[in-house]
Amino acid sequence: MSATSYIPRRVNWNAKSRAPQRDGAQWDFEDDEAVEELTLGSNPLTEQVPVVETVDPDEVSVVVDQASMTYRVRSQTEYRKSTNWFARQVKKVLGSGWAEVPALEPMSFIVNHGETVGVIGTNGSGKSTLMKLLTGKVRPSSGEVYATSTPIMLGVNAALVKTISGRENIRLGCLAMGLSPKQAEEKYDLIVEISGLKDALDMPLKTYSSGMQSRLQFAIATAVDPDILLIDEALNTGDAQFRARTKKRLDEVRAQAGCVFLVSHSLGTIKQMCTRVLWVEQGRLLADGDPEWVCQQYEEYTAHKSQERKRSAQIVYDRTLLKHSPVQVRFKEGTRPRRAG
Numbered sequence: 361m362s363a364t365s366y367i368p369r370r371v372n373w374n375a376k377s378r379a380p381q382r383d384g385a386q387w388d389f390e391d392d393e394a395v396e397e398l399t400l401g402s403n404p405l406t407e408q409v410p411v412v413e414t415v416d417p418d419e420v421s422v423v424v425d426q427a428s429m430t431y432r433v434r435s436q437t438e439y440r441k442s443t444n445w446f447a448r449q450v451k452k453v454l455g456s457g458w459a460e461v462p463a464l465e466p467m468s469f470i471v472n473h474g475e476t477v478g479v480i481g482t483n484g485s486g487k488s489t490l491m492k493l494l495t496g497k498v499r500p501s502s503g504e505v506y507a508t509s510t511p512i513m514l515g516v517n518a519a520l521v522k523t524i525s526g527r528e529n530i531r532l533g534c535l536a537m538g539l540s541p542k543q544a545e546e547k548y549d550l551i552v553e554i555s556g557l558k559d560a561l562d563m564p565l566k567t568y569s570s571g572m573q574s575r576l577q578f579a580i581a582t583a584v585d586p587d588i589l590l591i592d593e594a595l596n597t598g599d600a601q602f603r604a605r606t607k608k609r610l611d612e613v614r615a616q617a618g619c620v621f622l623v624s625h626s627l628g629t630i631k632q633m634c635t636r637v638l639w640v641e642q643g644r645l646l647a648d649g650d651p652e653w654v655c656q657q658y659e660e661y662t663a664h665k666s667q668e669r670k671r672s673a674q675i676v677y678d679r680t681l682l683k684h685s686p687v688q689v690r691f692k693e694g695t696r697p698r699r700a701g
């Protein structure tokens with residue numbers, strides 16, 4: 361079912377504004393004609409008036425301005441869709457055509473210094489794609505992503521060398537992140553402390569568990585005092601003690617006027633670490649706000665989905681979307697940050 365295809369059977373239609381009443385989700389089941397209207401054309405239930413947000417150049421870290429993403433991939437079966445016989449045969453002989461995979465619909469938001477932003481969503485909803493756009497290494501298909509400094513991405517698969525020791529990986533990692541050998545030396549103790557891996561540092565990395573490797577990656581990435589830190593699923597493997605250290609370190613990064621994005625399927629981690637949560641679902645920014653509230657909607661949605669209650673899940677989806685006001689970004693004259701990357 362598409363994002364906008366669910367239409368409640370009857371809605372309490374606000375005659376003055378011609379908009380459905382939103383707050384409290386009090387649907388009134390009396391006006392039959394309203395149902396007819398709702399089914400015509402685009403669905404007004406999910407049409408929202410954008411809220412204009414002005415970017416404060418002294419506060420801003422990241423601006424996503426109507427950014428969308430569609431992947432173009434080679435497809436072995438795409439030639440079948442071509443209606444032109446000749447084109448179909450040519451594509452068949454060449455063995456492929458191009459298929460488009462829509463991953464993110466246009467979305468806008470502003471993140472300021474000092475925010476830790478959680479990003480949640482079910483598998484394939486577009487979280488990692490959003491992270492790629494934030495790094496600036498992938499250009500959006502439309503719109504733009506701006507950042508006040510180069511975002512540092514910390515992913516579970518970020519490069520560590522398996523055959524050398526943890527100690528050598530720390531040195532190498534620091535150099536790879538642009539520190540001089542002297543700066544790397546100065547950061548060494550801090551990295552060891554954050555990682556909590558003092559006793560294992562002389563062992564080759566291949567003897568580390570995946571949790572230990574994640575801890576080392578996290579410690580290296582945050583030790584260089586990133587202004588904008590992107591973390592994709594890296595924190596879920598740590599134990600309780602490491603999570604406490606992680607939170608402390610993220611608070612420090614935030615306090616240094618940085619901002620942190622944290623992608624995670626663990627709502628506990630998100631609620632514990634984040635000051636704000638973006639819920640991306642079916643490529644759409646469905647909610648942007650208070651971690652408790654957003655996580656609660658998400659939990660309800662996924663509970664319905666896992667029980668195959670599609671209609672109930674869609675109701676939660678639409679209800680959440682109704683509460684979300686899309687943002688229209690406005691820059692003050694001459695204060696646009698540079699493109700991310």
Ligand SMILES: Nc1ncnc2c1ncn2[C@@H]1O[C@H](COP(=O)(O)OP(=O)(O)OP(=O)(O)O)[C@@H](O)[C@H]1O
Nearest residue numbers: 431433461463481482483484485486487488489490
């Ligand atoms: N390199 C790519 N080429 C083509 N399609 C892609 C590519 N990367 C992602 N996609 C598609 O884009 C959509 C969003 O994928 P993405 O990896 O961003 O989701 P996700 O929310 O991070 O998922 P997960 O929670 O499983 O990691 C999916 O439909 C996916 O198949």
